[in-house]
Amino acid sequence: MATKEAPRLDLPWKEANPGGIxxxxxxxxxxxTGTWRTLRPVRDLEQCTQCLICWIVCPDAAITVKDGKVVGFDYDHCKGCGICAQQCPVNVKKPHAITGEMGKVIQMVPEADFQK
Amino acid sequence: MNQMLEIRWHGRAGQGVVTAGELLGEAAMETGKYFQAFPEYGAERMGAPIKAYTRISDKPIEIHSPILEPDMVIVVNPNLIGVVDLTEGLKPDGIIIINTSQTPQEIRKRLDFKGGQVWCVDASKIALEEIKRDIPSTMMLAVVSKATGIVDLDTIIHLTKERLGGKLRPEVVEANVRALKRAYEECVQG
Amino acid sequence: MVESKYMPLDGANAVSQAMRQINPDVVAAYPITPQTAVVQNFSQYVADGLVDTEFVPVESEHAAMSACVGASAAGARVMTATAANGLALMWEMLYIASGMRLPIVLTVVNRALSSPLNIHCDHSDSMGARDSGWLQLYAETGQEAYDNTIKAIRIAEHPDILLPVMSCQDGFITGHGVERVGILPDEAVQEFVGTYHPKYSLLDTDHPVTMGAWDFTDYYFEHKRQQTEAMNNALPIVKQIFREYEELSGRPQSIVDMWGMDDADYAIIVLASTAGTTRTVAREWRARGIKVGVIKPRVYRPFPAQEIIEAIKNCKAVAVLDRAISFGTPLGAGPLFTDITSALYNEGITGLPVVDYIYGLGGRDTVPPMIESVYQDLQEIAATGERGALVRYLGLRE
Known part of the structure; x- marks a missing residue:
């Protein structure tokens, strides 16, 4: 999560940084940017082989890795593009822990399901 | 209609919000009205919150500025609630049309909106069922038709066929038409 | 004051000498007539090890200014030079440089912006760039081109200005014309320009910053307001730097050079080399007892309106000489004329007859009889009370 302060968007002209620096x-x-998401990637961590391909292909650095292992998604910045799910090379051997479906270890589900 | 109808659209880039706004204007033009349809150009990226505007009038429209006090707000993506000030400037007797699985009462509560009308339609569900993709924007037009009568459903269906006909397979066009009809039937006011 | 050493130099070489003494961190340039000598001489100094400059030979003027923008953002003291179509090719980057508030110094050797194809002097190149957010200085002589180049560094880098400066001189007339030019000792120039300490630098990794980022509808306007404020407030600082340079060099430096203006009835306002020709004529007329005067703005952007208005407000008639047409202005007047007349209006001075003379386009010679005809016209206007044609042409075949 962000520790920095977001830039002010309402400063009067005298207080803005010259040249837009x-x-x-x-x-x-x-x-x-996580609010842009309409589909959310979900991972069956138990069946994940930790190949880290999702971490390589994610264009928003939103795959959270700790000590060399994938631990989850940065949902504050994941825009739900689905590249991780598309590129995930591993099929589950038993129904996905979150979706209950067969298919990839990373699957995309409607964001709206999480808003209720 | 003696005065101008001003509509503000809220959605996310890539949802067809701008196209829907244009389509609504075109539908109004078919019935001899004047219109403007324009997006608020920003950093256009899939999923980013965007606004678009549609004006419809019996007379030529001269103003060229964003709509500050809309008669109607159309929310194509329900997860914008709390992210964007959806009711900003909305007239007290204005209309909200929202794509949601919730009821008008629930939406009124979440938006703290007491006046006017709230129309709800689960357009995403209809879109996923009929078109197999979450592209709910044009379905909102069917609700505009039902809520205001400013354009009729047949005109919207006709224009949708015209727009999509050249690009998509006939069965996909038909799916879009079915979705429009369902939105018209399934939307609820409260 | 320090003594200058006098050398026979053409205006381009005078600028190269100034650049050698300034010893900028980076020069990125592309050759174009009549600026070529500036860069050619300077690259020789680089090859000879007389300067520490990183010289970046580029494939175009657009690339030249782009490289200057990058180097300046990195915190370097940056210079370049160009003319005419080269300046036109830089256009996009001119606005980038000023908008990013980068104190780049560009010396321009003025040349007609074709077509029809012409490489000789007029001001159509730099006048087109007058709204680009750069300060503009105009030199009458090779000496002034030298002096202005050195002052430009201090002006651009002043923390309350931080805007790029365009230092112009007339192509061929002074650019290729050899004159006696006084060169300050190297150390004196070094001391005058000092060391550039950028407030922010892309190479300052301890304080990382982003420059040139996307500036949306929510801030672009505010940044432009700051930029125009810096330009609006620049004149007093420019004056101060001119004064300091005057003390150093012993050469008179004012932002607007006045000749005979204490009691002039008839004034001509003119930029760059033709100011000297005009003064030559004015001296003769004064000797005959006619009260004529000459005004030569050394600084054109920001426009020194107060100084000029103050000088001309008691005149009987005034002529502006423009070496460029601002096409489509009322009657096709030149930029200097429109600036002056709008300034007069703003001061509530409406009774003073002011006429514009377009002259010297594409290097057309401007000779003393032409200047005499201007003073004669002014006498006639004053005598008859008839202003006549607003825009006239000097040296044009009728």
């Missing part, structure tokens, strides 16, 4: 490097972490 951005002084706080890496503040895009404060931009919560």
């Amino acid at each position: 951005v002084l706080d490097a890496g503040n895009s972490v404060t931009y919560i």
